[in-house]
Amino acid sequence: MPPTSEPSTSDTAQPTDADALQAEVTRLRELVGPDEAAYTSLKIELWAARDSAFGAEMAAGELRGQVKVLEGQLAQANRNRRWMVERIKAPLRRVKAILR
Amino acid sequence: MARYSILTPVYDPPEDVLRACLESVARQTFQDWEHCLVDDASTQPHVARVLEEYAAKDRRFKVKRRAANGGIIAASQDALELATGEFVCLLDHDDLLTKDALFEVDLIASTDPSLDYCYSDEDYLSPDGKFINPFHKPDWSPERFRSQMYTGHFSVARRDLVIEVGGFRTGYEGSQDYDLVLRVTEKARSVRHVAKILYHWRMMPESVAQNAEAKPWAYEAGRRAVQDHCDRTGRRATVVDGVVPGVYRVQREIEGEPLVSVVIPTRGSSARVWGVERCFIVEAVRSLVERARYTNIEIIVVMDAPAPAGVIEKLERLAGDRLKIVWYDKPFNFSEKVNLGAAHASGELMLVLNDDIEVETPDFIETMIGLIQEGDVAMVGAKLLFADGRLQHAGHLYNHDPFHAYFGYPANHLGESSVLACQRETSGVTAACALVKMSIWNEVGGLTPELAANFNDVDLSLKIRAKGYRILWTPYAVLYHFESMTRIPTVNLDELKVMRERWATPLKNDPYHNPNFEPLRDDWVLRSR
Structure with a gap:
Protein backbone atom coordinates (compact mmCIF):
# COMPACT_ATOMS: atom_id res chain seq x y z
CA MET A 1 0.00 0.00 0.00
CA PRO A 2 1.30 3.44 -0.79
CA PRO A 3 2.09 5.52 2.27
CA THR A 4 -0.76 7.77 3.19
CA SER A 5 0.08 11.40 3.03
CA GLU A 6 -0.23 13.66 6.04
CA PRO A 7 -3.46 15.64 5.95
CA SER A 8 -2.70 19.03 4.58
CA THR A 9 -3.48 22.10 6.57
CA SER A 10 -5.53 24.66 4.83
CA ASP A 11 -7.29 27.90 5.58
CA THR A 12 -10.59 26.04 5.95
CA ALA A 13 -9.31 23.57 8.62
CA GLN A 14 -11.15 23.52 11.99
CA PRO A 15 -9.23 24.97 14.96
CA THR A 16 -7.55 22.21 16.95
CA ASP A 17 -7.24 21.93 20.73
CA ALA A 18 -3.71 23.27 20.38
CA ASP A 19 -5.06 26.33 18.55
CA ALA A 20 -7.63 26.87 21.28
CA LEU A 21 -5.02 26.55 24.00
CA GLN A 22 -2.69 28.93 22.18
CA ALA A 23 -5.55 31.42 21.92
CA GLU A 24 -6.17 31.04 25.66
CA VAL A 25 -2.47 31.64 26.39
CA THR A 26 -2.58 34.78 24.25
CA ARG A 27 -5.69 35.97 26.03
CA LEU A 28 -4.13 35.37 29.44
CA ARG A 29 -0.93 37.14 28.40
CA GLU A 30 -3.00 40.15 27.44
CA LEU A 31 -4.76 39.93 30.76
CA VAL A 32 -1.66 39.85 32.98
CA GLY A 33 0.76 41.82 30.85
CA PRO A 34 4.32 40.92 30.02
CA ASP A 35 5.19 39.62 33.51
CA GLU A 36 4.32 35.92 33.39
CA ALA A 37 4.84 35.52 37.13
CA ALA A 38 2.05 38.02 37.68
CA TYR A 39 -0.48 35.45 36.46
CA THR A 40 0.67 32.91 39.05
CA SER A 41 0.66 35.45 41.83
CA LEU A 42 -2.79 36.64 40.77
CA LYS A 43 -3.99 33.03 40.86
CA ILE A 44 -2.53 32.60 44.34
CA GLU A 45 -4.22 35.79 45.43
CA LEU A 46 -7.50 34.55 43.98
CA TRP A 47 -7.21 31.24 45.81
CA ALA A 48 -6.36 33.03 49.04
CA ALA A 49 -9.32 35.37 48.57
CA ARG A 50 -11.56 32.40 47.85
CA ASP A 51 -10.30 30.62 50.98
CA SER A 52 -10.97 33.75 53.02
CA ALA A 53 -14.47 34.07 51.61
CA PHE A 54 -15.06 30.37 52.27
CA GLY A 55 -13.77 30.66 55.85
CA ALA A 56 -15.85 33.75 56.52
CA GLU A 57 -18.97 32.09 55.13
CA MET A 58 -18.35 29.02 57.28
CA ALA A 59 -17.80 31.12 60.40
CA ALA A 60 -21.00 33.06 59.71
CA GLY A 61 -22.81 29.79 59.01
CA GLU A 62 -21.63 28.32 62.32
CA LEU A 63 -23.05 31.33 64.12
CA ARG A 64 -26.32 31.25 62.16
CA GLY A 65 -26.59 27.53 62.92
CA GLN A 66 -26.07 28.18 66.63
CA VAL A 67 -28.83 30.80 66.48
CA LYS A 68 -31.13 28.15 64.96
CA VAL A 69 -30.23 25.71 67.75
CA LEU A 70 -30.98 28.38 70.35
CA GLU A 71 -34.27 29.22 68.65
CA GLY A 72 -35.25 25.56 68.93
CA GLN A 73 -34.30 25.49 72.60
CA LEU A 74 -36.20 28.72 73.21
CA ALA A 75 -39.31 27.29 71.54
CA GLN A 76 -39.01 24.24 73.81
CA ALA A 77 -38.51 26.40 76.90
CA ASN A 78 -41.54 28.51 75.99
CA ARG A 79 -43.67 25.40 75.59
CA ASN A 80 -42.50 24.12 78.97
CA ARG A 81 -43.21 27.50 80.55
CA ARG A 82 -46.73 27.62 79.14
CA TRP A 83 -47.33 24.07 80.39
CA MET A 84 -46.10 25.00 83.84
CA VAL A 85 -48.23 28.15 83.98
CA GLU A 86 -51.26 26.12 82.93
CA ARG A 87 -50.53 23.57 85.66
CA ILE A 88 -50.60 26.36 88.21
CA LYS A 89 -53.62 28.12 86.77
CA ALA A 90 -55.86 25.06 86.41
CA PRO A 91 -56.17 24.30 90.16
CA LEU A 92 -56.47 28.02 90.87
CA ARG A 93 -59.45 28.18 88.51
CA ARG A 94 -61.01 25.19 90.26
CA VAL A 95 -60.52 26.80 93.69
CA LYS A 96 -62.03 30.04 92.43
CA ALA A 97 -65.01 28.15 91.02
CA ILE A 98 -65.59 26.45 94.38
CA LEU A 99 -65.30 29.74 96.24
CA ARG A 100 -67.84 31.37 93.94
CA MET B 1 -50.35 -19.55 80.38
CA GLY B 246 -23.77 3.78 70.18
CA VAL B 247 -24.10 4.90 66.56
CA TYR B 248 -22.70 2.62 63.87
CA ARG B 249 -22.04 2.98 60.19
CA VAL B 250 -22.85 0.05 57.91
CA GLN B 251 -20.47 0.44 54.98
CA ARG B 252 -21.87 -1.66 52.18
CA GLU B 253 -19.94 -3.12 49.30
CA ILE B 254 -21.47 -2.41 45.92
CA GLU B 255 -22.62 -5.36 43.81
CA GLY B 256 -21.19 -4.92 40.32
CA GLU B 257 -20.64 -1.47 38.87
CA PRO B 258 -24.06 -0.27 37.75
CA LEU B 259 -24.31 2.59 35.28
CA VAL B 260 -25.60 5.72 36.97
CA SER B 261 -27.35 8.27 34.76
CA VAL B 262 -26.86 11.69 36.32
CA VAL B 263 -29.69 13.96 35.20
CA ILE B 264 -29.10 17.67 35.75
CA PRO B 265 -31.70 20.24 34.66
CA THR B 266 -30.14 23.67 34.13
CA ARG B 267 -30.42 27.08 32.51
CA GLY B 268 -26.65 27.48 32.46
CA SER B 269 -26.82 30.35 34.92
CA SER B 270 -24.02 31.79 37.04
CA ALA B 271 -23.72 33.45 40.44
CA ARG B 272 -21.06 34.33 42.98
CA VAL B 273 -20.23 31.54 45.47
CA TRP B 274 -17.39 31.63 48.00
CA GLY B 275 -16.22 34.89 46.54
CA VAL B 276 -15.92 33.84 42.90
CA GLU B 277 -18.25 33.77 39.94
CA ARG B 278 -19.47 30.27 39.23
CA CYS B 279 -21.31 28.82 36.25
CA PHE B 280 -23.31 26.26 38.18
CA ILE B 281 -23.66 23.50 35.60
CA VAL B 282 -20.00 23.67 34.60
CA GLU B 283 -18.81 23.48 38.18
CA ALA B 284 -21.32 20.74 39.05
CA VAL B 285 -20.03 18.60 36.17
CA ARG B 286 -16.42 19.44 37.04
CA SER B 287 -17.12 18.33 40.60
CA LEU B 288 -18.66 15.06 39.39
CA VAL B 289 -15.81 14.33 37.03
CA GLU B 290 -12.88 15.51 39.10
CA ARG B 291 -13.94 14.94 42.71
CA ALA B 292 -16.42 12.05 42.72
CA ARG B 293 -14.67 8.69 42.54
CA TYR B 294 -17.36 6.63 40.83
CA THR B 295 -16.67 6.58 37.12
CA ASN B 296 -19.44 4.52 35.54
CA ILE B 297 -21.71 7.48 34.97
CA GLU B 298 -23.37 9.23 32.08
CA ILE B 299 -24.19 12.89 32.55
CA ILE B 300 -27.44 14.05 31.00
CA VAL B 301 -27.70 17.83 31.04
CA VAL B 302 -31.20 19.07 30.28
CA MET B 303 -30.46 22.57 29.06
CA ASP B 304 -32.80 25.46 28.33
CA ALA B 305 -32.23 26.57 24.74
CA PRO B 306 -30.20 28.51 23.92
CA ALA B 307 -27.33 27.91 26.36
CA PRO B 308 -25.12 30.81 27.45
CA ALA B 309 -22.04 31.17 25.28
CA GLY B 310 -19.23 28.74 25.91
CA VAL B 311 -21.09 26.55 28.40
CA ILE B 312 -21.62 23.55 26.13
CA GLU B 313 -17.98 23.63 25.01
CA LYS B 314 -16.79 23.65 28.60
CA LEU B 315 -19.07 20.76 29.50
CA GLU B 316 -17.87 18.73 26.53
CA ARG B 317 -14.27 19.39 27.47
CA LEU B 318 -14.91 18.24 31.04
CA ALA B 319 -17.10 15.18 30.50
CA GLY B 320 -16.20 14.03 26.98
CA ASP B 321 -18.32 11.18 25.69
CA ARG B 322 -20.00 10.70 29.05
CA LEU B 323 -22.02 13.85 28.34
CA LYS B 324 -25.44 13.98 26.68
CA ILE B 325 -27.07 17.36 26.08
CA VAL B 326 -30.85 17.31 25.92
CA TRP B 327 -32.42 20.59 24.82
CA TYR B 328 -35.54 21.96 26.49
CA ASP B 329 -37.39 24.86 24.85
CA LYS B 330 -40.63 25.14 26.79
CA PRO B 331 -41.55 27.38 29.74
CA PHE B 332 -39.87 26.38 33.02
CA ASN B 333 -41.11 23.11 34.47
CA PHE B 334 -38.64 21.30 36.71
CA SER B 335 -40.62 18.07 36.64
CA GLU B 336 -40.84 17.99 32.85
CA LYS B 337 -37.14 18.73 32.51
CA VAL B 338 -36.16 15.87 34.81
CA ASN B 339 -38.64 13.52 33.14
CA LEU B 340 -37.14 14.45 29.77
CA GLY B 341 -33.67 13.69 31.06
CA ALA B 342 -34.88 10.39 32.50
CA ALA B 343 -36.26 9.43 29.08
CA HIS B 344 -32.72 9.73 27.69
CA ALA B 345 -31.13 7.77 30.54
CA SER B 346 -29.78 4.30 29.96
CA GLY B 347 -28.58 3.45 33.48
CA GLU B 348 -30.38 1.18 35.91
CA LEU B 349 -29.92 3.93 38.48
CA MET B 350 -30.57 7.63 38.04
CA LEU B 351 -29.05 10.40 40.11
CA VAL B 352 -31.24 13.49 39.92
CA LEU B 353 -29.04 16.45 40.68
CA ASN B 354 -29.50 20.19 40.80
CA ASP B 355 -26.88 22.20 38.96
CA ASP B 356 -26.03 24.35 42.00
CA ILE B 357 -24.13 21.63 43.86
CA GLU B 358 -20.55 20.68 44.60
CA VAL B 359 -19.44 17.24 45.75
CA GLU B 360 -17.85 17.15 49.20
CA THR B 361 -17.41 13.42 49.91
CA PRO B 362 -15.74 11.75 46.91
CA ASP B 363 -17.43 8.39 47.56
CA PHE B 364 -20.93 9.82 47.74
CA ILE B 365 -22.21 7.85 44.74
CA GLU B 366 -20.83 4.56 46.08
CA THR B 367 -22.38 5.27 49.49
CA MET B 368 -25.77 5.88 47.91
CA ILE B 369 -25.54 2.87 45.59
CA GLY B 370 -24.70 0.64 48.56
CA LEU B 371 -27.98 1.65 50.18
CA ILE B 372 -30.18 1.52 47.09
CA GLN B 373 -29.10 -2.04 46.38
CA GLU B 374 -31.23 -3.12 49.35
CA GLY B 375 -34.16 -4.90 47.65
CA ASP B 376 -37.05 -2.68 48.72
CA VAL B 377 -35.20 0.65 48.75
CA ALA B 378 -36.31 2.86 45.88
CA MET B 379 -34.57 6.15 46.55
CA VAL B 380 -31.64 7.48 48.58
CA GLY B 381 -30.94 11.06 49.57
CA ALA B 382 -27.79 12.83 50.69
CA LYS B 383 -26.73 15.40 53.27
CA LEU B 384 -26.75 18.80 51.60
CA LEU B 385 -25.09 21.87 53.04
CA PHE B 386 -25.54 25.53 52.23
CA ALA B 387 -22.47 27.47 51.11
CA ASP B 388 -22.06 28.61 54.72
CA GLY B 389 -21.94 25.02 55.95
CA ARG B 390 -25.39 24.84 57.48
CA LEU B 391 -27.79 21.96 56.90
CA GLN B 392 -29.94 22.40 53.83
CA HIS B 393 -31.20 18.83 53.60
CA ALA B 394 -31.18 15.93 56.04
CA GLY B 395 -34.26 14.15 54.77
CA HIS B 396 -37.80 15.42 54.50
CA LEU B 397 -40.07 15.68 57.50
CA TYR B 398 -43.83 15.73 56.87
CA ASN B 399 -45.06 17.49 59.97
CA HIS B 400 -48.45 18.79 58.74
CA ASP B 401 -46.50 20.53 55.96
CA PRO B 402 -43.38 19.33 54.18
CA PHE B 403 -40.09 20.43 55.79
CA HIS B 404 -36.40 19.74 55.43
CA ALA B 405 -35.42 18.21 58.79
CA TYR B 406 -33.28 20.55 60.91
CA PHE B 407 -33.13 23.09 58.11
CA GLY B 408 -30.44 25.69 58.84
CA TYR B 409 -28.90 23.88 61.81
CA PRO B 410 -25.11 23.48 62.03
CA ALA B 411 -23.68 20.82 59.72
CA ASN B 412 -22.50 18.61 62.57
CA HIS B 413 -25.69 18.93 64.64
CA LEU B 414 -26.68 15.48 65.90
CA GLY B 415 -30.40 16.11 66.17
CA GLU B 416 -32.80 14.46 68.58
CA SER B 417 -31.27 11.19 69.83
CA SER B 418 -28.55 11.44 67.16
CA VAL B 419 -31.06 11.11 64.32
CA LEU B 420 -28.79 13.15 62.03
CA ALA B 421 -25.84 10.83 62.67
CA CYS B 422 -27.74 7.75 61.49
CA GLN B 423 -28.41 6.28 58.08
CA ARG B 424 -32.15 5.90 58.26
CA GLU B 425 -35.52 5.62 56.61
CA THR B 426 -37.14 8.95 55.82
CA SER B 427 -40.50 9.94 54.39
CA GLY B 428 -38.88 11.68 51.48
CA VAL B 429 -35.76 13.27 50.08
CA THR B 430 -35.07 16.29 47.96
CA ALA B 431 -34.69 15.98 44.21
CA ALA B 432 -31.68 18.29 44.50
CA CYS B 433 -29.70 15.06 44.99
CA ALA B 434 -31.59 11.78 44.86
CA LEU B 435 -30.49 8.39 43.60
CA VAL B 436 -33.47 6.42 42.35
CA LYS B 437 -33.97 3.02 40.78
CA MET B 438 -34.99 3.58 37.17
CA SER B 439 -37.50 0.71 37.27
CA ILE B 440 -39.32 2.28 40.21
CA TRP B 441 -39.10 5.76 38.68
CA ASN B 442 -40.96 4.36 35.68
CA GLU B 443 -43.37 2.42 37.88
CA VAL B 444 -44.54 5.61 39.62
CA GLY B 445 -44.40 7.75 36.48
CA GLY B 446 -41.51 10.01 37.45
CA LEU B 447 -42.16 13.56 38.62
CA THR B 448 -45.67 14.99 38.31
CA PRO B 449 -45.66 17.76 35.65
CA GLU B 450 -48.57 19.56 37.35
CA LEU B 451 -46.05 20.34 40.09
CA ALA B 452 -43.80 22.47 37.93
CA ALA B 453 -41.72 24.14 40.62
CA ASN B 454 -42.62 23.04 44.15
CA PHE B 455 -43.37 19.81 45.99
CA ASN B 456 -42.55 17.58 43.01
CA ASP B 457 -39.98 15.70 45.10
CA VAL B 458 -42.39 15.42 48.03
CA ASP B 459 -44.99 14.01 45.66
CA LEU B 460 -42.46 11.59 44.15
CA SER B 461 -41.41 10.41 47.61
CA LEU B 462 -44.98 9.81 48.68
CA LYS B 463 -45.79 7.97 45.44
CA ILE B 464 -42.80 5.73 46.02
CA ARG B 465 -43.73 5.02 49.63
CA ALA B 466 -47.36 4.40 48.69
CA LYS B 467 -46.04 1.52 46.56
CA GLY B 468 -44.43 0.04 49.68
CA TYR B 469 -40.81 0.96 48.96
CA ARG B 470 -38.42 2.51 51.43
CA ILE B 471 -36.53 5.78 51.05
CA LEU B 472 -33.22 6.18 52.87
CA TRP B 473 -31.11 9.16 53.83
CA THR B 474 -27.41 8.99 54.60
CA PRO B 475 -25.20 11.49 56.44
CA TYR B 476 -22.15 9.97 54.71
CA ALA B 477 -22.87 11.37 51.24
CA VAL B 478 -22.26 15.10 51.56
CA LEU B 479 -22.63 17.79 48.90
CA TYR B 480 -22.87 21.56 48.98
CA HIS B 481 -26.10 22.96 47.59
CA PHE B 482 -25.92 26.66 46.82
CA GLU B 483 -29.60 27.33 47.17
CA SER B 484 -30.10 30.93 48.17
CA MET B 485 -30.60 31.37 51.88
CA THR B 486 -32.51 34.57 51.29
CA ARG B 487 -34.77 33.25 48.55
CA ILE B 488 -38.41 33.27 49.52
CA PRO B 489 -39.96 30.28 47.79
CA THR B 490 -42.95 31.26 45.72
CA VAL B 491 -45.50 28.57 46.29
CA ASN B 492 -47.99 28.18 43.49
CA LEU B 493 -51.43 27.76 45.06
CA ASP B 494 -52.44 25.21 42.43
CA GLU B 495 -49.46 23.09 43.40
CA LEU B 496 -50.39 23.35 47.06
CA LYS B 497 -53.93 22.27 46.18
CA VAL B 498 -52.67 19.23 44.28
CA MET B 499 -50.52 18.24 47.25
CA ARG B 500 -53.28 18.65 49.79
CA GLU B 501 -55.76 16.73 47.69
CA ARG B 502 -53.35 13.90 47.05
CA TRP B 503 -51.50 13.56 50.31
CA ALA B 504 -53.48 15.13 53.17
CA THR B 505 -53.09 12.13 55.46
CA PRO B 506 -49.42 11.20 54.94
CA LEU B 507 -48.40 14.82 55.30
CA LYS B 508 -49.78 14.71 58.84
CA ASN B 509 -48.49 11.27 59.80
CA ASP B 510 -44.78 10.95 59.25
CA PRO B 511 -43.84 7.49 60.56
CA TYR B 512 -40.25 8.57 61.10
CA HIS B 513 -41.24 11.44 63.38
CA ASN B 514 -43.45 11.12 66.46
CA PRO B 515 -46.81 12.65 67.42
CA ASN B 516 -45.27 13.83 70.70
CA PHE B 517 -43.33 16.50 68.83
CA GLU B 518 -44.70 19.92 68.00
CA PRO B 519 -46.38 20.13 64.59
CA LEU B 520 -45.34 22.58 61.89
CA ARG B 521 -41.68 22.56 62.93
CA ASP B 522 -38.67 21.18 61.10
CA ASP B 523 -36.96 20.07 64.31
CA TRP B 524 -37.94 17.74 67.12
CA VAL B 525 -39.42 20.08 69.77
CA LEU B 526 -41.63 18.42 72.35
CA ARG B 527 -45.31 19.24 72.33
CA SER B 528 -46.75 20.84 75.42
CA ARG B 529 -47.89 18.02 77.63
Missing part, protein backbone atom coordinates in the same frame (compact mmCIF):
# COMPACT_ATOMS: atom_id res chain seq x y z
CA ALA B 2 -50.04 -15.81 80.84
CA ARG B 3 -50.31 -13.44 77.89
CA TYR B 4 -47.12 -11.60 78.88
CA SER B 5 -44.01 -12.88 80.65
CA ILE B 6 -41.84 -10.10 82.00
CA LEU B 7 -38.18 -11.15 82.18
CA THR B 8 -35.95 -9.58 84.83
CA PRO B 9 -32.47 -10.77 85.75
CA VAL B 10 -31.66 -9.51 89.24
CA TYR B 11 -28.27 -8.85 90.75
CA ASP B 12 -27.86 -6.80 93.92
CA PRO B 13 -30.12 -3.82 93.26
CA PRO B 14 -30.75 -1.53 96.26
CA GLU B 15 -33.86 -2.67 98.12
CA ASP B 16 -35.96 0.42 97.41
CA VAL B 17 -35.07 0.24 93.74
CA LEU B 18 -36.02 -3.43 93.48
CA ARG B 19 -39.30 -2.85 95.30
CA ALA B 20 -40.16 0.04 92.98
CA CYS B 21 -39.51 -2.18 89.97
CA LEU B 22 -41.70 -5.00 91.30
CA GLU B 23 -44.46 -2.59 92.32
CA SER B 24 -44.54 -1.14 88.82
CA VAL B 25 -45.35 -4.65 87.57
CA ALA B 26 -47.82 -5.42 90.36
CA ARG B 27 -49.78 -2.26 89.52
CA GLN B 28 -50.30 -3.05 85.85
CA THR B 29 -53.86 -2.29 84.79
CA PHE B 30 -53.62 -5.25 82.38
CA GLN B 31 -53.63 -8.29 84.62
CA ASP B 32 -52.67 -11.25 82.44
CA TRP B 33 -48.94 -11.38 83.15
CA GLU B 34 -46.23 -13.28 84.97
CA HIS B 35 -42.96 -11.80 86.17
CA CYS B 36 -40.01 -14.17 85.72
CA LEU B 37 -37.27 -13.08 88.12
CA VAL B 38 -33.87 -14.75 88.17
CA ASP B 39 -31.65 -13.88 91.09
CA ASP B 40 -28.13 -14.17 89.71
CA ALA B 41 -26.64 -15.22 93.07
CA SER B 42 -26.97 -11.77 94.61
CA THR B 43 -24.73 -11.13 97.59
CA GLN B 44 -27.12 -8.71 99.31
CA PRO B 45 -29.51 -10.60 101.63
CA HIS B 46 -32.40 -8.23 100.96
CA VAL B 47 -32.68 -9.42 97.35
CA ALA B 48 -33.85 -12.95 98.16
CA ARG B 49 -36.05 -11.62 100.95
CA VAL B 50 -37.86 -9.10 98.74
CA LEU B 51 -38.29 -11.58 95.87
CA GLU B 52 -39.69 -14.23 98.20
CA GLU B 53 -42.04 -11.67 99.75
CA TYR B 54 -43.52 -10.78 96.36
CA ALA B 55 -43.70 -14.42 95.24
CA ALA B 56 -45.57 -15.30 98.42
CA LYS B 57 -47.97 -12.40 97.92
CA ASP B 58 -48.73 -13.00 94.25
CA ARG B 59 -48.16 -16.24 92.36
CA ARG B 60 -47.57 -14.33 89.17
CA PHE B 61 -44.09 -13.46 90.51
CA LYS B 62 -41.97 -16.50 89.60
CA VAL B 63 -38.54 -16.55 91.20
CA LYS B 64 -35.50 -18.66 90.48
CA ARG B 65 -32.15 -18.33 92.24
CA ARG B 66 -28.99 -19.31 90.39
CA ALA B 67 -26.43 -21.25 92.38
CA ALA B 68 -23.59 -19.17 91.02
CA ASN B 69 -23.36 -15.77 89.41
CA GLY B 70 -23.45 -16.24 85.65
CA GLY B 71 -23.85 -12.72 84.36
CA ILE B 72 -26.77 -10.92 82.79
CA ILE B 73 -27.02 -13.09 79.69
CA ALA B 74 -27.17 -16.39 81.57
CA ALA B 75 -29.70 -14.91 84.01
CA SER B 76 -31.80 -13.50 81.16
CA GLN B 77 -31.75 -16.89 79.43
CA ASP B 78 -32.87 -18.56 82.67
CA ALA B 79 -35.73 -16.04 82.91
CA LEU B 80 -36.71 -16.88 79.34
CA GLU B 81 -36.80 -20.56 80.25
CA LEU B 82 -39.12 -19.77 83.19
CA ALA B 83 -41.51 -17.93 80.89
CA THR B 84 -44.72 -19.47 79.59
CA GLY B 85 -46.37 -16.37 78.11
CA GLU B 86 -47.27 -15.70 74.51
CA PHE B 87 -45.01 -12.65 74.59
CA VAL B 88 -41.90 -11.88 76.60
CA CYS B 89 -41.08 -8.37 77.82
CA LEU B 90 -37.70 -7.11 78.97
CA LEU B 91 -37.46 -5.17 82.23
CA ASP B 92 -34.23 -4.37 84.08
CA HIS B 93 -34.20 -4.81 87.84
CA ASP B 94 -33.84 -1.09 88.52
CA ASP B 95 -36.35 0.28 86.00
CA LEU B 96 -40.06 1.01 86.09
CA LEU B 97 -43.02 0.27 83.85
CA THR B 98 -45.83 2.76 83.60
CA LYS B 99 -49.04 1.23 84.92
CA ASP B 100 -50.58 1.08 81.44
CA ALA B 101 -47.52 -0.48 79.75
CA LEU B 102 -49.01 -3.92 79.12
CA PHE B 103 -52.45 -2.48 78.38
CA GLU B 104 -51.05 -0.27 75.62
CA VAL B 105 -49.06 -3.12 74.09
CA ASP B 106 -52.07 -5.39 74.22
CA LEU B 107 -54.19 -2.83 72.37
CA ILE B 108 -51.90 -3.49 69.43
CA ALA B 109 -51.33 -7.21 70.01
CA SER B 110 -55.05 -7.89 70.16
CA THR B 111 -55.68 -6.22 66.81
CA ASP B 112 -52.57 -7.41 64.97
CA PRO B 113 -52.33 -11.21 65.11
CA SER B 114 -49.03 -11.15 63.23
CA LEU B 115 -47.35 -8.90 65.79
CA ASP B 116 -43.94 -10.34 66.63
CA TYR B 117 -42.14 -7.36 68.14
CA CYS B 118 -43.33 -4.14 69.72
CA TYR B 119 -41.50 -1.27 71.39
CA SER B 120 -42.47 1.99 73.03
CA ASP B 121 -41.12 5.42 73.83
CA GLU B 122 -39.16 5.75 77.06
CA ASP B 123 -37.66 8.30 79.40
CA TYR B 124 -35.18 8.39 82.24
CA LEU B 125 -35.67 8.52 85.98
CA SER B 126 -33.10 10.87 87.45
CA PRO B 127 -31.44 10.20 90.84
CA ASP B 128 -33.67 12.92 92.34
CA GLY B 129 -36.80 11.16 91.10
CA LYS B 130 -37.68 13.24 88.05
CA PHE B 131 -38.73 11.83 84.69
CA ILE B 132 -36.41 13.47 82.19
CA ASN B 133 -35.01 13.16 78.64
CA PRO B 134 -37.95 11.50 76.94
CA PHE B 135 -37.03 9.51 73.85
CA HIS B 136 -39.89 9.65 71.38
CA LYS B 137 -39.04 7.20 68.65
CA PRO B 138 -39.91 6.69 65.03
CA ASP B 139 -42.04 3.80 63.84
CA TRP B 140 -40.12 0.75 62.69
CA SER B 141 -37.07 1.96 60.83
CA PRO B 142 -34.77 -1.00 60.11
CA GLU B 143 -31.96 1.02 58.58
CA ARG B 144 -31.88 3.31 61.59
CA PHE B 145 -31.89 0.21 63.79
CA ARG B 146 -28.73 -0.96 62.05
CA SER B 147 -27.24 2.43 62.93
CA GLN B 148 -28.47 2.65 66.50
CA MET B 149 -30.25 0.50 69.10
CA TYR B 150 -33.14 2.93 69.21
CA THR B 151 -36.00 0.60 70.16
CA GLY B 152 -34.53 0.07 73.66
CA HIS B 153 -37.23 -0.22 76.29
CA PHE B 154 -40.09 -1.17 76.53
CA SER B 155 -39.51 -4.17 74.25
CA VAL B 156 -42.00 -6.98 73.80
CA ALA B 157 -41.41 -9.99 71.53
CA ARG B 158 -43.31 -13.15 70.70
CA ARG B 159 -41.81 -15.89 72.89
CA ASP B 160 -41.84 -18.62 70.24
CA LEU B 161 -39.83 -16.39 67.93
CA VAL B 162 -37.34 -15.48 70.66
CA ILE B 163 -36.76 -19.18 71.29
CA GLU B 164 -36.58 -19.91 67.53
CA VAL B 165 -33.77 -17.38 67.06
CA GLY B 166 -31.81 -18.80 69.99
CA GLY B 167 -32.70 -16.48 72.88
CA PHE B 168 -29.97 -14.47 74.58
CA ARG B 169 -26.46 -15.17 73.31
CA THR B 170 -23.22 -14.96 75.21
CA GLY B 171 -20.48 -12.75 73.85
CA TYR B 172 -22.65 -9.63 73.54
CA GLU B 173 -22.55 -8.45 77.16
CA GLY B 174 -23.97 -4.95 77.42
CA SER B 175 -25.67 -5.20 74.02
CA GLN B 176 -27.46 -8.53 74.47
CA ASP B 177 -30.85 -6.85 73.89
CA TYR B 178 -29.61 -5.29 70.65
CA ASP B 179 -28.33 -8.65 69.45
CA LEU B 180 -31.60 -10.36 70.36
CA VAL B 181 -33.83 -7.74 68.76
CA LEU B 182 -31.76 -7.78 65.57
CA ARG B 183 -32.32 -11.52 65.30
CA VAL B 184 -36.01 -11.26 66.19
CA THR B 185 -36.75 -8.45 63.71
CA GLU B 186 -34.99 -10.33 60.91
CA LYS B 187 -37.83 -12.84 61.12
CA ALA B 188 -40.67 -10.75 62.53
CA ARG B 189 -43.85 -10.55 60.47
CA SER B 190 -44.98 -7.32 62.07
CA VAL B 191 -43.05 -4.77 64.13
CA ARG B 192 -45.06 -2.04 65.84
CA HIS B 193 -44.39 1.01 67.94
CA VAL B 194 -46.39 2.55 70.78
CA ALA B 195 -45.81 6.30 70.67
CA LYS B 196 -46.22 6.64 74.44
CA ILE B 197 -43.73 6.47 77.26
CA LEU B 198 -44.22 3.05 78.86
CA TYR B 199 -40.82 2.66 80.50
CA HIS B 200 -38.72 4.72 82.90
CA TRP B 201 -35.02 3.93 82.68
CA ARG B 202 -33.32 4.63 86.02
CA MET B 203 -30.08 6.57 85.81
CA MET B 204 -27.54 4.79 87.99
CA PRO B 205 -23.92 5.96 88.22
CA GLU B 206 -22.63 3.00 86.17
CA SER B 207 -25.61 2.92 83.83
CA VAL B 208 -25.35 3.56 80.10
CA ALA B 209 -28.39 5.78 80.62
CA GLN B 210 -26.25 8.14 82.70
CA ASN B 211 -22.96 8.11 80.88
CA ALA B 212 -22.30 7.11 77.32
CA GLU B 213 -18.68 6.29 78.16
CA ALA B 214 -19.57 4.09 81.13
CA LYS B 215 -19.53 0.79 79.26
CA PRO B 216 -17.33 1.03 76.16
CA TRP B 217 -17.40 -2.75 75.78
CA ALA B 218 -21.18 -2.53 75.38
CA TYR B 219 -20.74 -0.38 72.26
CA GLU B 220 -18.15 -2.76 70.87
CA ALA B 221 -20.57 -5.64 71.49
CA GLY B 222 -23.24 -3.59 69.70
CA ARG B 223 -20.97 -3.13 66.71
CA ARG B 224 -20.34 -6.87 66.56
CA ALA B 225 -24.06 -7.58 66.85
CA VAL B 226 -24.77 -5.39 63.80
CA GLN B 227 -21.88 -6.97 61.88
CA ASP B 228 -23.29 -10.43 62.66
CA HIS B 229 -26.72 -9.26 61.55
CA CYS B 230 -25.28 -8.09 58.22
CA ASP B 231 -23.44 -11.38 57.75
CA ARG B 232 -26.55 -13.40 58.60
CA THR B 233 -28.79 -11.45 56.25
CA GLY B 234 -26.40 -11.53 53.31
CA ARG B 235 -25.42 -7.88 53.43
CA ARG B 236 -21.83 -7.52 52.29
CA ALA B 237 -20.84 -4.76 54.63
CA THR B 238 -18.38 -3.66 57.24
CA VAL B 239 -19.75 -2.12 60.42
CA VAL B 240 -17.66 0.65 61.94
CA ASP B 241 -18.23 3.09 64.78
CA GLY B 242 -20.26 6.20 63.98
CA VAL B 243 -19.63 9.73 65.13
CA VAL B 244 -20.95 9.18 68.65
CA PRO B 245 -20.89 6.12 70.93
